[in-house]
Amino acid sequence: MPDEAPFTADRIADLMEVLRAPEHRAGLEEATFTVVSVGDRAAGLLRVSGTISGTHSLRDWAGPNIAVRLSVPEQSVEFAGIDGAPETTARVYTVAGVDIESRTVALDIVRHRESSPAMRWLGRVRTGDVVPIAGPRPHRVPGPGLPRILLADSSALPAAIRILTRLPIEAPTVLVAAAPDDEIDLAEGELGDRRDYVTVQRAEPGIDRPLATAFAGMKVPAGASVWAAGEREGVREIRRRCRDDLVLPADSIRVFGYWKRGTSNTRIDVARLEAARASMEAGRGVFATDDLDIEI
DSSP: OOOOOOOOHHHHHHHHHHHHSHHHHTTOEEEEEEEEEEEEEETTEEEEEEEEOSSSOOGGGGSSSEEEEEEESSOOGGGTTOTTOOSSEEEEEEEEEEETTTTEEEEEEEOOSSOOHHHHHHHHOOTTOEEEEEEEEEOOOOOSOSSEEEEEETTTHHHHHHHHHHSOOOSOEEEEEESOHHHHHHHHHHHGGGGGTEEEEEOOTTSSSHHHHHHHTSOOOTTOEEEEEEEHHHHHHHHHIIIIISOOOGGGEEEEEEEBTTBOHHHHHHHHHHHHHHHHHTTSOTTOSOGGGSOO
16 A cells, blocks of 8 residues: 655654765756747657756766656645745656757656646646756666566667667567557667567556556567566566576566556655665665565
């Protein structure tokens, strides 16, 4: 069940200490993102491009699965009226493209039906708007093993395509996508010549946990590498099959929950920070706890 405990000033202060920890901040640049263009890529997908302030190199921002944290100018409802709480709402997005020379970064953002600070900002964002951004944070890429199987819903499809277009393709690869047809068509177009080596399978739409359902019906060789990202409970089931049924090597299983149905991203972020704080207090690293082992 989601954590519905009330937030307090002391609880938030403890979480802010985690964010300030050197290990958590390692490699991150604090900058601003000045919007230069906003345009539809698909019915439910918007590309927001902007320039990054500063003079630091953006070479590390151009990797195969790089995340950045954008802070939109509206406070999360969970933090309203609490002293010391963040006055902006931070959300993590995958870098969809980088032009190092012009210092321009493109973010592909899925439009959700539910209202939220991020979705309200997306509805009013205009050229010239400036918001804080922090990055780059390298996220998981497929581990060792062949063939590679990638599974992604709409929230993770930009990351999957970035991986498939930036990493070498050493053998036939499968991408299972649970997304609207226009987003999958767009993804296939971005693969370019690599489309000859990547088989794109469309997960059955309109069902609960489509990625897990599609994966359950797949024959997975013993030496395969599985990368999956999307709704937490669905990818959790993918991880369970990889571990318990297929007994794949741990390093060949790379799965991550981007969101959870019925739970705000603020609640998810808080749970992750509290897990990191507990890990630090136990003498382990900030990122020592597997994200899917965190109860959210």
